[in-house]
Amino acid sequence: MALKKTRTMCTTCHARCGVLVYSDEDNRIVKIEGDPDNVKSKGVICGSGMSEREIHNNLEGRLLYPMKRVDWDPKGERNPENRGKSEFERISWDEAMDIIADECLRIKEEYGPEAIITGQGTGRVANHWHCRINSSLGLEGWSLVPTHVCLMPHILPNAFTLxxxxxxxxxxxxxxxxxxxxxxxxxxxxxxxxxxxxxxxxxxxxxxxxxxxxxxxxxxxxxxxxxxxxxxxxxxxxxxxxxxxxxxxxxxxxxxxxxxxxxxxxxxxxxxxxxxxxxxxxxxxxxxxxxxxxxxxxxxxxxxxxxxxxxxxxxxxxxxxxxxxxxxxxxxxxxxxxxxLSFSVMLDDKITLWDSQKDPGRPELFTFGGEEHPLYKSFGRSNDPHAVFNAIITGEPRPVKAYIAIANDPLLCYENTNLTYRAMTSPNLDFVCVKDFYMSPTAKIADLVLPSADWSERYSYDEELDGNFLFTFDKAVDAPGECWCDWQFFLEWGKRIDPDNWWWNDVQEMVLWRMREFYGFDLTWDEFQSEKYRSTEPGGKQGEVVEKKYEKGLLRPDGSLGFPTPSxxxxxxxxxxxAFGYDPLPDFEEPAESPVSTPELAEEYPLVVVTGIRIYSFFHSAWTNTPAQRKMYPDPFVMIHPNDARKYGITDGEWVTVESRVGHMISKAYVTREIKEGVVGVPRPGWRDECKELGLPGYGWDKANGNVLIPSTPAEPGYGATPMRSSLVKIYPGRGDL
Ligand code: SF4
Missing domain, CATH: 3.40.228.10 (Dimethylsulfoxide Reductase, domain 2)
Structure with missing residues (x-):
């Protein structure tokens, strides 16, 4: 049987590897291999990328249709106390999109747009459209993203310095x-x-x-x-x-x-x-x-x-x-x-509908937590999660009535998960909607659940992490059931609330508009597919890097020589x-919680926890139910040095409890010299979905989730980063009450 070969990109993680997907007439993926012609990844892909075949063909745990909680009626009883308890029923996409649009318009009218939180995660290549939908809602910026801890605190000092x-x-x-x-x-x-x-x-x-x-x-x-x-x-x-x-x-x-x-x-x-x-x-x-x-x-x-x-x-x-x-x-x-230069495209006003002339840190713009963390308000352009979850619970300083999560699982990605859970199950929230691949912990407590297409099943992609390359990508197979890619979701949502700004007919049109608008490539879809990659460098040929742009006047908006800093x-x-209260020179500050800065606390919690340690399976919290990935790490585990294991009576492979001043979790102990003495390493993710094919149980957000351990205060003063990699914990044998 002749197989269809599609050149596209795996976007499961930020490496963005080029792949060739071979599929058959039954819409099944037969083979995936690295694209040897991709100048960035050069034919290399990892096991997670390879497991796309299983993700698409086997569908274990995949969400396939929009679903509504049976006893949640946006026009009647909402029964928030039944979140996580009552069943879901299938509805159509039209019904789902109408509910979202109606709820947003109602809440905006009654409480103002800030009462709508749109939570966003990573890996689904729609960040910029997410910003645009926020603008259509009357919000400014990202609404809620975990950029207080993810990438931005690292990118921002580069922006200030370089x-x-x-x-x-x-x-x-x-x-x-x-x-x-x-x-x-x-x-x-x-x-x-x-x-x-x-x-x-x-x-x-x-x-x-x-x-x-x-x-x-x-x-x-x-x-x-x-x-x-x-x-x-x-x-x-x-x-x-x-x-x-x-x-x-x-x-x-x-x-x-x-x-x-x-x-x-x-x-x-x-x-x-x-x-x-x-x-x-x-x-x-x-x-x-x-x-x-x-x-x-x-x-x-x-x-x-x-x-x-x-x-x-x-x-x-x-x-x-x-x-x-x-x-x-x-x-x-x-x-x-x-x-x-291309990283900034996703933040271009033409896509986000932001007005870059306006200072996002201006006092008249309200954001949750913006006063406490002004640097985050100005450059993170997001509400602060700790302030949002407190506002949901208390209604202060303003109420929050809706949480719409796209590629985002707040019960797994934010610190102090016990606080997040209280917020997400609060009766103060009128509406919780989650769009994801599978029934995530937050989807389980949502009112509306929407299915997502994965990378092989969609036309959409973005180039924000590809430096000077613009790679070719295409849909390899039809998405199963009624899974939609996020671009389509935002387009349909936008058409309902702000049609003038969402004029495209479909996702392909959106992609081609973007090629034309930002890179000057006026292409049909087939023409777009005809080259393996293009260069986005000014003055560069295909894939060619222009060096020392600061000596050529290519970095500053006015074309003058130098770096795009004030000087x-x-x-x-x-x-x-x-101007934000920082030392103008780099300096070292001891972490707020450590054996040095808080020796009394360290008497009870003597070890430093590092969460989010990378392992060879999974991406963020995703795909723990995919057999090919789960096989490698069936159970949650924590890493502990042999000297610490001896000190705290822990044997390799046994269940242990890790506890901090704000929560506790369980995992199996992996006693190893890989981790520094005095440190407990918690790989990402801790939680596991049930994997029926392998007969492996699930471990929920409240069992094996490193973020339960992390306090939300004190945080980094200006930016609000929380100590996911420098909090104090203790460890002891046994599962305790978990
Ligand atoms: S998951 Fe693997 S194949 Fe996919 S982008 Fe990341 S490294 Fe590449």
């Missing part, structure tokens, strides 16, 4: 010093083997900084395992060494940076010994890593969420690392840190951050 709104993922294939900071690319990216090859040829030095001695640490020339939340101290010590030894380019510093003398003064006392004591690493390892960074350029860095995101000192950690990158100077060069230079001294 002027680049980017995660600054290095060109590791060509780096001579490859620095992985809280990143394990062995799980998902194609360039690891090239790093190893270069390393074996004596070209590249590999530095891995991670609380976990992970896959890449085993191959590193220097592997550092700093205490969680102390990464700024490490970066300051690296800069100390680089300045002390003159391992920087004075011409670059002179021409393109601002505040170097002040920074030099700041790091003068940050000796390797001082940082070593704080970070609990070896001072000689700090010295050696700095020597490699200073002498083996170009230096490419890949930085994960661990160092600069999920801590009460997240912004300063990210700032110190961004300054280190600026000092090394390998920006927008081969083997250094590429400076892509036009890399800002070691940052007035913009000072």
């Amino acid at each position: 002027g680049v709104f980017s995660s600054a993922a290095g060109d590791m294939r060509n780096a001579h010093c490859a620095v992985l900071w809280g990143q394990n690319p062995a799980m998902e990216t194609a360039w690891c083997k090239e790093v190893f090859k270069n390393q074996a040829a004596g070209i590249t030095k590999l530095i891995v900084i991670d609380v976990r001695f992970q896959d890449m640490s085993k191959h590193a020339d220097v592997a550092l395992q700093p205490r969680p939340g102390t990464d700024a101290a490490l970066a300051l010590a690296f800069m100390h060494e680089i300045i002390e030894h003159g391992w920087y380019d004075p011409e670059f510093i002179e021409n393109w940076t601002y505040g170097f003398d002040e920074l030099a003064e700041r790091v003068k006392d940050w000796t390797p010994e001082r940082a070593a004591e704080i970070c609990q690493v070896d001072a000689d390892d700090i010295r050696l890593a700095a020597e490699y960074m200073g002498n083996w350029g170009p230096v490419g860095m890949c930085i994960g969420l661990g160092p600069g995101c999920m801590h009460t000192n997240a912004i300063q950690n990210g700032r110190a690392i961004a300054c280190l990158q600026g000092m090394l100077g390998y920006l927008d060069v081969k083997g250094g840190i590429p400076v892509p 036009g230079r890399i800002e070691f001294w940052c007035e913009s951050l000072a």
Whole structure:
């Protein structure tokens, strides 16, 4: 039988690998393989991507039709006390979309648009349309996203320091010093083997900084395992060494940076010994890593969420690392840190309907938690989750009446889950709607549940993480049942509440409009498919990177030379951050909760928990019911060092309870030297859906969910990041009451 071959992209995680999907006449996926012509992923895909065949063909646990809770009537009794208890009944998409539109218009009329929360997650490539629907609702910004802990606290210091709104993922294939900071690319990216090859040829030095001695640490020339939340101290010590030894380019510093003398003064006392004591690493390892960074350029860095995101000192950690990158100077060069331009497309006013001339931090714009965390209000452009959940429960400072979650499971993704659960089951909420692939913990307590199409089943995609490439993508198979992609969902929703701004007929039209509007490609769908990828670089040919754009006037809106910062230079001294109450120079602050800052608390909770540790299956909280993925990790587990296991009477493989001052969870103990002594590692996700095919039980949000352990206060002062990777816990044998 002839198979259809479709070139598209897996969007399960941020790696966005190119794939070829082979399907048969019965709409079944027969084979998936990596696309060798994809210049980014070069034919590599992971097990999660491969399991799309099972996700599409087997349908275990998939939601297939819109469903409404039987005893929830938007025009009559709502029975909120029955959330999570009563059955669901199938309804049509028309009915579902009418309910959503009517509820939104009613609530907006009665309480104002802020009473509608639209929660958004990641991985379903519709962030920008989500912003547009918010604008159509009369909201401004993201409504509710977990960007207080995810990516943005790391991106934002880059934006302040380098002027680049980017995660600054290095060109590791060509780096001579490859620095992985809280990143394990062995799980998902194609360039690891090239790093190893270069390393074996004596070209590249590999530095891995991670609380976990992970896959890449085993191959590193220097592997550092700093205490969680102390990464700024490490970066300051690296800069100390680089300045002390003159391992920087004075011409670059002179021409393109601002505040170097002040920074030099700041790091003068940050000796390797001082940082070593704080970070609990070896001072000689700090010295050696700095020597490699200073002498083996170009230096490419890949930085994960661990160092600069999920801590009460997240912004300063990210700032110190961004300054280190600026000092090394390998920006927008081969083997250094590429400076892509296309990341910002998703935030373009033409898509979001925002007015960029308006300051999102202006006092007259209300956001939940905006006064407490002004940096988050201005740059996160989202309500603060802690403030939202409190507002649902108390009605203060304003009521929240609807929560519509798209690619978002608040019971799993936010800290302090017990608070979130109280909010999501509160009778104060008139309407809870969840659009997802399967019956997630939050879907179970929703009033309306909507089914989603996965990446092989939809036309939609976005290029926000693909640097200067615009890859071809297409729908490989029809979505099962009545699963809709999110783009279609937003389009139908928009047509009902704001038709003038949602004029497209279908998703393909939306994609082609975007190609034309932002990149000047005026294409039919078939023409779009005719090339494997296109370049989005100004002046670049297909797939060609334009280097040192700051020297060519390509980074600043007015076309002048330099970086897109107020000074036009890399800002070691940052007035913009000072305006938000931050030290204008990078510095180290001890995490709000730690054995050092709260020794009394540490007497009862002596270990530091790091949640969200990456494993080879699943993405965020998804696909724990997919046999191919679940097989690898049947039960939730936590990682604990053998010395700690001995100390707390824990045996490998037994059930243990991990407890913090705000909650507790269970998991099986994995006793391993991979994790630093004094740390409990909680992989992502902890929870498990039931997997019938393998006969494996589920472990709900209240059983094996690391976020139950994480307090929502105190948080990072300006940005509101919570300590998902630096809170105190204790561990003991047994499941207790769970
Ligand atoms: S899940 Fe795997 S195949 Fe899919 S994008 Fe991520 S790394 Fe690539």
